[in-house]
Amino acid sequence: MDQDEKPEAGGIRQKLVETKQAWAKAGRLLTGQHATPEQRLPPGQRLVTDYPVLDLGIQPNLPEESFRLTLDGLVGNPVTLDWTAFTALPQETRFNDIHCVTQWSRYDNTWQGVAVSALLDLVKPAPEAKFVSFEGYDGYTTNLTLDDFARPENLLAHSWEGERLSRQHGGPLRVVVPHLYFWKSTKWVKRITFLAQNKPGFWEVRGYHDRGDPWLEERYG
Numbered sequence: 081m082d083q084d085e086k087p088e089a090g091g092i093r094q095k096l097v098e099t100k101q102a103w104a105k106a107g108r109l110l111t112g113q114h115a116t117p118e119q120r121l122p123p124g125q126r127l128v129t130d131y132p133v134l135d136l137g138i139q140p141n142l143p144e145e146s147f148r149l150t151l152d153g154l155v156g157n158p159v160t161l162d163w164t165a166f167t168a169l170p171q172e173t174r175f176n177d178i179h180c181v182t183q184w185s186r187y188d189n190t191w192q193g194v195a196v197s198a199l200l201d202l203v204k205p206a207p208e209a210k211f212v213s214f215e216g217y218d219g220y221t222t223n224l225t226l227d228d229f230a231r232p233e234n235l236l237a238h239s240w241e242g243e244r245l246s247r248q249h250g251g252p253l254r255v256v257v258p259h260l261y262f263w264k265s266t267k268w269v270k271r272i273t274f275l276a277q278n279k280p281g282f283w284e285v286r287g288y289h290d291r292g293d294p295w296l297e298e299r300y301g
């Protein structure tokens with residue numbers, strides 16, 4: 081690990097954050113091309129076969145016994161689920177490609193967990209709820225529209241390739257929203273809040289695009 085990559089006193093790898101923020105400002109990595117999902121590899125991306133780890137440098141240690149997921153805000157039935165309650169929900173499998181804004185894409189990922197649609201059925205978002213805010217146990221935040229979150233392919237995943245998700249990839253539980261760049265998929269997810277207004281997250285306030293569609297190359301906002 082490079083000296084600059086080590087967590088600062090505050091925990092976050094500040095140099096790394098500043099570099100990515102400067103790239104956003106400069107429009108770095110943009111090709112100006114658009115593509116369609118039929119092409120499989122979005123514009124400006126390169127295929128990898130490993131599985132890179134990206135985060136702010138804090139990887140919380142969350143034994144399943146102490147894990148809690150809260151869904152709150154504009155919902156009819158706010159809940160805090162412990163591991164037993166979460167894994168008692170219907171378990172599903174999803175298969176997809178992931179695209180990171182730092183230009184790597186990884187094909188053919190198999191995830192297991194709970195479909196977002198099942199969570200929405202449980203908490204019942206109010207008609208005014210149009211946006212969703214996510215918080216991770218590392219303090220990371222991001223945002224989605226409710227429409228982007230509600231898509232049938234989306235999952236809260238505890239397993240990848242048949243194994244429990246490793247701590248570095250967001251275990252015990254992460255969000256998987258494969259149609260957008262992967263910064264929209266919160267690792268170590270702690271809280272999901274339904275809102276009437278948009279609430280930009282960690283990268284969105286540092287120059288990343290509000291939506292992040294890889295096919296439109298929505299890297300920076």
Ligand SMILES: Nc1nc2c(c(=O)[nH]1)N[C@H]1C(S)=C(S)[C@@H](COP(=O)(O)O)O[C@H]1N2
Pocket residue numbers: 131132133134135136137180181215216217218219220248249250262263264265266267268269
């Ligand atoms: N809680 C949390 N979730 C996060 C991040 C983070 O720093 N903290 N980084 C995001 C970014 S920028 C990416 S590219 C993906 C990386 O997931 P991976 O490490 O499993 O590849 O997680 C996203 N989710």
Ligand SMILES: [Mo]
Pocket residue numbers: 134180181182262263
């Ligand atoms: Mo990322």
